[in-house]
Amino acid sequence: xxxxxxxxxxxxxxxxxxxxxxxxxxxxxxxxxxxxxxxxxxxxxxxxxxxxxxxxxxxxxxxxxxxxxxxxxxxxxxxxxxxxxxxxxxxxxxxxxxxxxxxxxxxxxxxxxxxxxxxxxxxxxxxxxxxxxxxxxxxxxxxxxxxxxxxxxxxxxxxxxxxxxxxxxxxxxxxxxxxxxxxxxxxxxxxxxxxxxxxxxxxxxxxxxxxxxxxxxxxxxxxxxxxxxxxxxxxxxxxxxxxxxxxxxxxxxxxxxxxxxxxxxxxxxxxxxxxxxxxxxxxxxxxxxxxxxxxxxxxxxxxxxxxxxxxxxxxxxxxxxxxxxxxxxxxxxxxxxxxxxxxxxxxxxxxxxxxxxxxxxxxxxxxxxxxxxxxxxxxxxxxxxxxxxxxxxxxxxxxxxxxxxxxxxxxxxxxxxxxxxxxxxxxxxxxxxxxxxxxxxxxxxxxxxxxxxxxxxxxxxxxxxxxxxxxxxxxxxxxxxxxxxxxxxxxxxxxxxxxxxxxxxxxxxxxxxxxxxxxxxxxxxxxxxxxxxxxxxxxxxxxxxxxxxxxxxxxxxxxxxxxxxxxxxxxxxxxxxxxxxxxxxxxxxxxxxxxxxxxxxxxxxxxxxxxxxxxxxxxxxxxxxxxxxxxxxxxxxxxxxxxxxxxxxxxxxxxxxxxxxxxxxxxxxxxxxxxxxxx
Numbered sequence: 001x002x003x004x005x006x007x008x009x010x011x012x013x014x015x016x017x018x019x020x021x022x023x024x025x026x027x028x029x030x031x032x033x034x035x036x037x038x039x040x041x042x043x044x045x046x047x048x049x050x051x052x053x054x055x056x057x058x059x060x061x062x063x064x065x066x067x068x069x070x071x072x073x074x075x076x077x078x079x080x081x082x083x084x085x086x087x088x089x090x091x092x093x094x095x096x097x098x099x100x101x102x103x104x105x106x107x108x109x110x111x112x113x114x115x116x117x118x119x120x121x122x123x124x125x126x127x128x129x130x131x132x133x134x135x136x137x138x139x140x141x142x143x144x145x146x147x148x149x150x151x152x153x154x155x156x157x158x159x160x161x162x163x164x165x166x167x168x169x170x171x172x173x174x175x176x177x178x179x180x181x182x183x184x185x186x187x188x189x190x191x192x193x194x195x196x197x198x199x200x201x202x203x204x205x206x207x208x209x210x211x212x213x214x215x216x217x218x219x220x221x222x223x224x225x226x227x228x229x230x231x232x233x234x235x236x237x238x239x240x241x242x243x244x245x246x247x248x249x250x251x252x253x254x255x256x257x258x259x260x261x262x263x264x265x266x267x268x269x270x271x272x273x274x275x276x277x278x279x280x281x282x283x284x285x286x287x288x289x290x291x292x293x294x295x296x297x298x299x300x301x302x303x304x305x306x307x308x309x310x311x312x313x314x315x316x317x318x319x320x321x322x323x324x325x326x327x328x329x330x331x332x333x334x335x336x337x338x339x340x341x342x343x344x345x346x347x348x349x350x351x352x353x354x355x356x357x358x359x360x361x362x363x364x365x366x367x368x369x370x371x372x373x374x375x376x377x378x379x380x381x382x383x384x385x386x387x388x389x390x391x392x393x394x395x396x397x398x399x400x401x402x403x404x405x406x407x408x409x410x411x412x413x414x415x416x417x418x419x420x421x422x423x424x425x426x427x428x429x430x431x432x433x434x435x436x437x438x439x440x441x442x443x444x445x446x447x448x449x450x451x452x453x454x455x456x457x458x459x460x461x462x463x464x465x466x467x468x469x470x471x472x473x474x475x476x477x478x479x480x481x482x483x484x485x486x487x488x489x490x491x492x493x494x495x496x497x498x499x500x501x502x503x504x505x506x507x508x509x510x511x512x513x514x515x516x517x518x519x520x521x522x523x524x525x526x527x528x529x530x531x532x533x534x535x536x537x538x539x540x541x542x543x544x545x546x547x548x549x550x551x552x553x554x555x556x557x558x559x560x561x562x563x564x565x566x567x568x569x570x571x572x573x574x575x576x577x578x579x580x581x582x583x584x585x586x587x588x589x590x591x592x593x594x595x596x597x598x599x600x601x602x603x604x605x606x607x608x609x610x611x612x613x614x615x616x617x618x619x620x621x622x623x624x625x626x627x628x629x630x631x632x633x634x635x636x637x638x639x640x641x642x643x644x645x646x647x648x649x650x651x652x653x654x655x656x657x658x659x660x661x662x663x664x665x666x667x668x669x670x671x672x673x674x675x676x677x678x679x
Contacts, residue, residue, distance in 0.1 A: 627668025
């Protein structure tokens with residue numbers, strides 16, 4: 001689910017919500033008002049943060065301080081409150097402040113649904129699409145926004161929306177990519193071609209080597225993409241066309257390169273804050289998605305034009321001998337874009353009311369609620385509703401989608417709750433029931449529960465614990481229930497931040513983070529968690545599996561190993577498992593006899609790198625190592641910063657915790673007891 005971050009003061013101003021960043025009372029009231037509005041509309045206010053905190057989370061304290069100084073020199077405030085809103089993956093119209101405020105204001109009844117108008121000049125701007133592009137990126141559409149007025153905020157929103165569309169509907173530019181140009185620097189007609197990369201030469205918007213920041217260096221397309229293979233932002237897109245014999249390129253009348261899709265625009269036609277006429281181009285492998293992206297861009301930012309919501313069409317002319325096997329493209333055809341066409345659905349108001357159990361509503365009431373969702377409607381002669389869906393709502397594809405929006409407009413909280421008729425009985429899974437029992441025992445022993453993130457950084461599970469993942473453990477793991485801290489983790493392919501690039505392999509790092517945030521509380525501090533970790537497993541179809549673990553930490557003035565050992569004894573007793581020490585004592589009492597026939601556990605000396613020497617014990621049951629307990633090393637609790645990389649790429653890594661008091665930890669696998677308890 002994508003997240004859009006918007007400055008709180010700008011958002012509240014657009015929504016007419018009273019808010020002041022400097023006034024705590026108004027700030028709190030404004031946040032609550034917006035949070036409630038989001039909840040009613042089906043959105044979620046995910047986080048309240050600021051630029052400084054985001055840079056700090058991603059790059060560390062020093063980078064955040066440096067960014068704040070640079071911003072202050074430019075008159076910017078990195079401490080401005082940002083609200084991060086979770087947006088449904090198919091609501092592309094909500095990915096910018098323009099679309100979000102427009103939808104919420106319509107929902108509140110403050111404004112009517114927007115009507116878009118298309119302008120076709122007597123001599124429209126033209127673009128000729130050559131046949132060669134069919135083998136690379138076959139679909140291409142364009143549009144023009146005339147007399148637009150950018151402010152710094154709307155300009156930033158314009159750039160950010162393109163990035164959001166690239167990442168979501170564009171699937172990281174593979175299916176769809178877009179370019180925006182200052183039309184006053186270009187001259188039509190345009191051509192969309194595919195040429196050998198060595199023949200394409202232009203000045204790119206971003207120098208691959210970072211040498212030129214003023215657009216003074218030109219490159220041929222092949223060497224440009226070779227340079228971008230090490231570029232932090234663009235290297236992910238290079239493979240999309242790098243090995244193609246021909247690259248797609250857009251030229252104007254004077255053979256000035258406008259764009260090399262889906263990689264980079266040219267410096268010549270770059271958008272500036274002073275730009276008045278914007279040319280939009282969209283290329284891709286999916287015709288429908290190309291049209292959706294173009295319609296979305298035009299709909300969102302045409303509000304900043306001199307005549308709001310007016311868009312100029314561009315005539316796309318397909319070459320006569322364009323391949324006939326490309327869907328949606330007719331050789332020799334001429335078509336105007338964007339279409340921004342409304343969709344119409346015929347909906348039965350009685351059925352809609354029946355499905356939602358709101359039969360007391362009249363048809364005009366239903367129309368009023370649909371209008372709040374930007375879906376005006378008319379009553380047909382047979383009593384049906386003809387619902388008009390705007391071009392921005394590509395997520396509406398069936399009458400059931402209209403019914404869903406009616407439910408949102410009416411209010412989910414206002415719908416009558418009914419227990420569904422189901423065939424199966426409802427009951428807990430065994431592992432869930434055992435988890436709840438363990439949670440009760442931890443709480444009864446004086447431990448507070450922590451609920452930590454499943455995602456973490458790889459350093460959290462390994463580097464700060466003075467260990468490295470070992471692929472050999474996948475082969476020599478003696479049992480599926482074995483506790484193996486060196487099993488390789490599951491890594492995210494394209495993580496948004498370095499802080500969340502790994503699925504956790506242990507619960508202890510999360511508990512240390514929780515402990516770090518609570519270290520000002522009086523000692524002792526006790527936390528526990530019973531939850532899943534994920535490890536690689538070649539025996540599984542997905543090469544990974546979930547494993548339910550229980551973990552606890554205690555922070556005190558002394559090591560408190562005896563307390564964590566006592567907790568382990570208590571939990572094992574409740575799990576019907578006795579200590580080998582207890583068995584020995586029973587034999588001494590009864591002349592070498594012991595009537596216990598259940599499971600027996602013992603602590604054996606361990607030497608795990610994160611624990612103090614001689615203060616680590618492995619937990620064994622039936623010869624299987626199911627966990628570990630011990631006293632964590634001081635350099636694990638308060639690790640010194642480390643530097644990774646060289647030169648300009650050198651990065652300072654700091655641990656997400658800094659604890660100076662002694663900490664003892666316990667962690668073991670829970671799932672074996674599901675079988676052992678049944679025995």
